Amino acid sequence: MSARADTSAPARPDRRAARRQQSKDEIVAAAWDLVREHGLAGLAMRDLGDRVGMRAQSIYSYFASKHEIYDAMFHQGYLAFAAAIAEVKSADTDRAGSVDQSADALHLMAHRFFEFCISDPVRYQLLFQRTIPEFVPSDASYAVAVEAYHEMNDGLAAIGITDPQAVDLWTALLTGLSDQQISNDPGGDRWERLIDRAVAMFLHDNNINSSAPTQKGNR
Amino acid sequence: MSARADTSAPARPDRRAARRQQSKDEIVAAAWDLVREHGLAGLAMRDLGDRVGMRAQSIYSYFASKHEIYDAMFHQGYLAFAAAIAEVKSADTDRAGSVDQSADALHLMAHRFFEFCISDPVRYQLLFQRTIPEFVPSDASYAVAVEAYHEMNDGLAAIGITDPQAVDLWTALLTGLSDQQISNDPGGDRWERLIDRAVAMFLHDNNINSSAPTQKGNR
DNA sequence: GTCTATAATCTGATAGAC
DNA sequence: GTCTATCAGATTATAGAC
Numbered sequence: 001m002s003a004r005a006d007t008s009a010p011a012r013p014d015r016r017a018a019r020r021q022q023s024k025d026e027i028v029a030a031a032w033d034l035v036r037e038h039g040l041a042g043l044a045m046r047d048l049g050d051r052v053g054m055r056a057q058s059i060y061s062y063f064a065s066k067h068e069i070y071d072a073m074f075h076q077g078y079l080a081f082a083a084a085i086a087e088v089k090s091a092d093t094d095r096a097g098s099v100d101q102s103a104d105a106l107h108l109m110a111h112r113f114f115e116f117c118i119s120d121p122v123r124y125q126l127l128f129q130r131t132i133p134e135f136v137p138s139d140a141s142y143a144v145a146v147e148a149y150h151e152m153n154d155g156l157a158a159i160g161i162t163d164p165q166a167v168d169l170w171t172a173l174l175t176g177l178s179d180q181q182i183s184n185d186p187g188g189d190r191w192e193r194l195i196d197r198a199v200a201m202f203l204h205d206n207n208i209n210s211s212a213p214t215q216k217g218n219r
Numbered sequence: 220m221s222a223r224a225d226t227s228a229p230a231r232p233d234r235r236a237a238r239r240q241q242s243k244d245e246i247v248a249a250a251w252d253l254v255r256e257h258g259l260a261g262l263a264m265r266d267l268g269d270r271v272g273m274r275a276q277s278i279y280s281y282f283a284s285k286h287e288i289y290d291a292m293f294h295q296g297y298l299a300f301a302a303a304i305a306e307v308k309s310a311d312t313d314r315a316g317s318v319d320q321s322a323d324a325l326h327l328m329a330h331r332f333f334e335f336c337i338s339d340p341v342r343y344q345l346l347f348q349r350t351i352p353e354f355v356p357s358d359a360s361y362a363v364a365v366e367a368y369h370e371m372n373d374g375l376a377a378i379g380i381t382d383p384q385a386v387d388l389w390t391a392l393l394t395g396l397s398d399q400q401i402s403n404d405p406g407g408d409r410w411e412r413l414i415d416r417a418v419a420m421f422l423h424d425n426n427i428n429s430s431a432p433t434q435k436g437n438r
Numbered sequence: 439g440t441c442t443a444t445a446a447t448c449t450g451a452t453a454g455a456c
Numbered sequence: 457g458t459c460t461a462t463c464a465g466a467t468t469a470t471a472g473a474c
Contacts, residue, residue, distance in 0.1 A: 023457095039352035041260050045450060057451080058458050066450065130402055131350050133258040168399070169413050169420075176395020180387070183349055194388050201388075201424040205416070239439090264468070277440055279469070 024062050027052050028072045035073075035122050040131060043069075067135055070126070075141040077127045082148035084116045085109070089155045102159040103203055109155055110174060110199045114192060117178035124182060128175060159208075166206055173198055243281050246271050247291045254292075254341050259350060262288070286354055289345070294360040296346045301367035303335045304328070308374045321378040322422055328374055329393060329418045333411060336397035343401060347394060378427075385425055392417055 030051040035043050045066060049056035063069050088109045117124045125131050127145075137145065156167055177198060181191040203209070249270040254262050264285060268275035282288050307328045336343045344350050346364075356364065375386055396417060400410040422428070 020457095041350075042352050044448080046448080054457095055459065057460090060451070061457055125350070128402065129348065129350075129398070131260075131344070131348075133261050165413060165416070168410060169417060172395035172399045172410055172413065172417070173392065174395070175398055176391035176393070179348070179394055179398055180391045183347065191387060191391055194384060194391065197384070197424070198388060198391070201420055204423065205420040242439095263466075265466075274441065276442085276469080280439060285468070 020062070024072070027059060027062055028069065028076065031069050031073060032123075035126075036120075040122050040125050070132060070135050071138050071141050073123075074126055074137045075144055077123050078141070078144045078148045080123075081116060081127065082144070082151045084112055085148065085151045085155060088112050089151070089158065099208060102208055103199075105155075105159055106203060107196060107199050109152075110195050113174045114178050114181070114195055117175070118181050118192070121182045121186070124178065161206055161208075163206070166202075169205070170202060173202060239281070243291070246278060246281055247288065247295065250288050250292060251342075254345075255339075259341050259344050289351060289354050290357050290360050292342075293345055293356045294363055296342050297360070297363045297367045299342075300335060300346065301363070301370045303331055304367065304370045304374060307331050308370070308377065318427060321427060322418075324374075324378055325422060326415060326418050328371075329414050332393045333397050333400070333414055336394070337400050337411070340401045340405070343397065380425055380427075382425070385421075388424070389421060392421060 027048065030048055031043060034047050034051060038044075038047070043066070045056040045059060048069075049059055052059075059069075063072070088105070091108070117128070152171075153167060156162070156170065161167065161170070177191045177195060181188070185191065246267065249267055250262060253266050253270060257263075257266070262285065264275040264278060267288075268278055271278075278288075282291070307324070310327070336347070371390075372386060375381070375389065380386065380389070396410045396414060400407070404410065
């Protein structure tokens with residue numbers, strides 16, 4: 001008499017939703033794999049279907065379009081970015097800030113940012129460059145991106161850097177180093193080893209003196 | 220008796236070659252137009268044929284593949300880059316180098332580099348990022364790129380900066396500013412106005428003291 | 439050197455059966 | 457939710473007529 005005995009009825013709606021979400025996650029994970037193999041623009045629905053054990057057309061019951069998949073990846077990517085930044089914040093900036101601690105925190109932050117970028121060049125391309133012709137992140141995904149930048153601003157503010165121009169210079173410095181490393185010395189460390197020098201230069205520009213990076217064993 | 224009267228024979232081989240080169244140049248110019256309209260990856264042979272008054276297939280008698288067209292664009296782009304750098308060099312570094320002159324030259328170079336990047340974002344993408352999936356510049360085109368960087372190194376050396384790491388930091392700084400400007404504030408000046416500050420920071424890092432950028436009316 | 443014709447393949451996406 | 461079948465079109469590239 002109830003849904004229990006009816007084979008076509010769902011067991012419980014939230015279990016169904018969970019299964020559906022699991023499938024979506026699986027598709028997005030496969031998309032990341034493919035994109036790392038064939039480039040960001042090289043993602044093909046057919047390949048994606050093959051990878052996930054489905055016909056390409058069936059993916060459309062999970063995502064309305066290819067762009068919606070890119071959007072899910074964008075969302076995931078910025079969640080990961082925010083997490084990476086937050087980790088540094090909680091690890092290093094909560095205690096009272098001596099000059100050396102501030103400097104250390106900034107060096108750590110720079111290394112983490114750089115590591116995040118070069119560890120996944122395709123993700124870097126999706127998050128930080130505008131390379132997919134007509135892709136525009138959804139409002140929801142964009143909000144996550146904005147929140148991630150707030151996270152970073154908070155981290156800088158905790159160190160005493162609140163000047164918006166200094167923040168912009170900071171992002172330019174870090175993306176510049178990351179970009180050069182990815183583009184011109186993939187797998188090497190030609191720009192990675194300049195991070196501490198760059199951070200010291202930036203610290204001085206912001207009137208925060210530090211003798212030398214105190215942190216060790218960070219890379 | 221001679222080729223003069225023979226309609227099927229070429230007038231003069233070099234004239235024929237010139238015409239051919241002219242057609243190639245025309246195709247590449249049209250490719251630049253299209254690429255600025257539809258994005259770097261959005262270049263389609265049909266559009267290109269339409270634009271140049273030719274069937275798409277006929278283009279293959281000038282270029283063996285689409286990649287060969289990208290390669291010609293890459294070549295042109297780095298020629299332009301080298302020219303832009305060389306212009307700064309000849310304008311500002313030949314005279315004996317006082318500290319202020321060195322600083323001025325560096326500020327000028329930074330502004331020119333930045334201007335070159337943001338004035339044509341698609342060109343920037345082709346020259347400085349790896350965004351076309353399987354495109355690798357030919358040896359000839361790559362040689363032009365290398366020469367362009369030599370040009371820049373010479374400019375820096377004339378100012379007294381010969382440390383390879385300083386040169387790498389310099390490129391990271393400039394591409395970082397350019398990249399942020401293109402990606403996050405297209406058409407604006409949010410990062411452009413940080414150039415002088417960044418250069419001053421860099422100068423200090425290299426123990427070249429300058430009170431302030433002397434050059435005016437540069438942007 | 440440019441054309442027509444066409445190959446052979448891939449693209450994202452939809453309709454409708456089950 | 458997954459399938460088959462298929463659309464409508466773009467892709468690079470080649471063959472052969474003129």
